Amino acid sequence: MHMKKYNVLLYYCYTQIEDPEQFRQEHHLLCLELNLRGRIIVAHEGLNGTVSGLPEDCEKYMQYVRSDPRFAGIDFKVDASDVPAFAKLHVRVKSEIVHSSLTHINPRQKTGIHLEPEEFKALKNDPDVVLLDVRSNYEHHVGKFKDAVTLDIENFRDFPDKLNELEQYKDKKIVTYCTGGIKCEKASAYLLEKGFENVYQLHGGIIKYGIEAGGEDFEGKCYVFDNRITVDVNTINPVVVSTCYICSTPCDRMINCANPACNNHVAICEACGWKMDGACSETCQTHPDKRTYDGTGYYQKNTIGYNPYKGLQR
Numbered sequence: 621m622h623m624k625k626y627n628v629l630l631y632y633c634y635t636q637i638e639d640p641e642q643f644r645q646e647h648h649l650l651c652l653e654l655n656l657r658g659r660i661i662v663a664h665e666g667l668n669g670t671v672s673g674l675p676e677d678c679e680k681y682m683q684y685v686r687s688d689p690r691f692a693g694i695d696f697k698v699d700a701s702d703v704p705a706f707a708k709l710h711v712r713v714k715s716e717i718v719h720s721s722l723t724h725i726n727p728r729q730k731t732g733i734h735l736e737p738e739e740f741k742a743l744k745n746d747p748d749v750v751l752l753d754v755r756s757n758y759e760h761h762v763g764k765f766k767d768a769v770t771l772d773i774e775n776f777r778d779f780p781d782k783l784n785e786l787e788q789y790k791d792k793k794i795v796t797y798c799t800g801g802i803k804c805e806k807a808s809a810y811l812l813e814k815g816f817e818n819v820y821q822l823h824g825g826i827i828k829y830g831i832e833a834g835g836e837d838f839e840g841k842c843y844v845f846d847n848r849i850t851v852d853v854n855t856i857n858p859v860v861v862s863t864c865y866i867c868s869t870p871c872d873r874m875i876n877c878a879n880p881a882c883n884n885h886v887a888i889c890e891a892c893g894w895k896m897d898g899a900c901s902e903t904c905q906t907h908p909d910k911r912t913y914d915g916t917g918y919y920q921k922n923t924i925g926y927n928p929y930k931g932l933q934r
């Protein structure tokens with residue numbers, strides 16, 4: 621096994637940030653000093669981010685953030701990656717750290733009971749438990765927990781509209797889960813608000829469960845919000861849920877179409893990848909801008925002219 625070159629951090633923290641704009645400026649500078657790239661959202665209600673960089677820089681970043689008493693309870697999910705997970709750095713102020721229609725909910729006051737990965741692993745097969753995936757279609761379509769309930773939503777904002785589908789589980793133990801745990805903070809709180817009594821949430825989400833508990837019973841791949849697009853989380857009993865886009869054999873090797881105008885994220889097997897020269901169709905294969913396929917299906921984003929200091933001076 622080789623050492624992967626980059627680390628990817630995924631984290632959030634609900635806490636009080638008095639002056640998000642000032643915090644944003646300082647945080648942007650910190651990330652530049654540490655050569656991190658990624659996406660960070662700052663709000664009065666807290667901090668949400670995913671960044672990547674060299675392991676030693678990620679380590680310094682975590683130490684710095686944890687040294688601030690406001691973030692004493694922050695939980696970093698640390699993953700490794702062969703490719704830089706982000707090409708750019710964005711540090712933005714928003715009204716919420718994850719966009720929802722649940723702005724009135726403060727998870728620091730009320731939220732579902734947190735289950736650590738090992739606790740989740742022990743509880744998930746309880747016949748009284750319903751696993752509820754609160755993520756969107758494009759996410760649960762590439763992977764989800766075995767027997768989990770999913771919702772037909774394009775965006776987390778639409779989660780409350782699906783409450784009527786969940787009424788049938790009111791006397792069950794509901795365990796919500798998402799990628800990194802942040803959506804569950806409000807989703808589980810919302811269920812409590814609507815009269816559900818036994819509501820739990822997977823603390824740290826699928827990612828932490830994969831890292832700490834081996835990902836048992838997670839079928840398919842976990843969608844992530846960076847260049848990797850999907851990651852493997854299950855090392856115990858993995859199941860392939862998708863098929864090759866070209867030849868329809870079971871396959872979960874995800875690549876980006878080599879045609880930049882398409883860039884379709886599809887499952888294409890090793891053999892078809894070479895046969896199609898990294899393209900998802902014959903049209904894409906003959907596209908004049910088609911990129912050179914090197915067998916990975918990963919293409920570095922063009923960052924010529926990109927200035928990471930952009931947005932810093934006001």
Ligand SMILES: [Zn+2]
Nearest residue numbers: 864867889892
């Ligand atoms: Zn194939």
Ligand SMILES: [Zn+2]
Nearest residue numbers: 877882900904
């Ligand atoms: Zn294509």
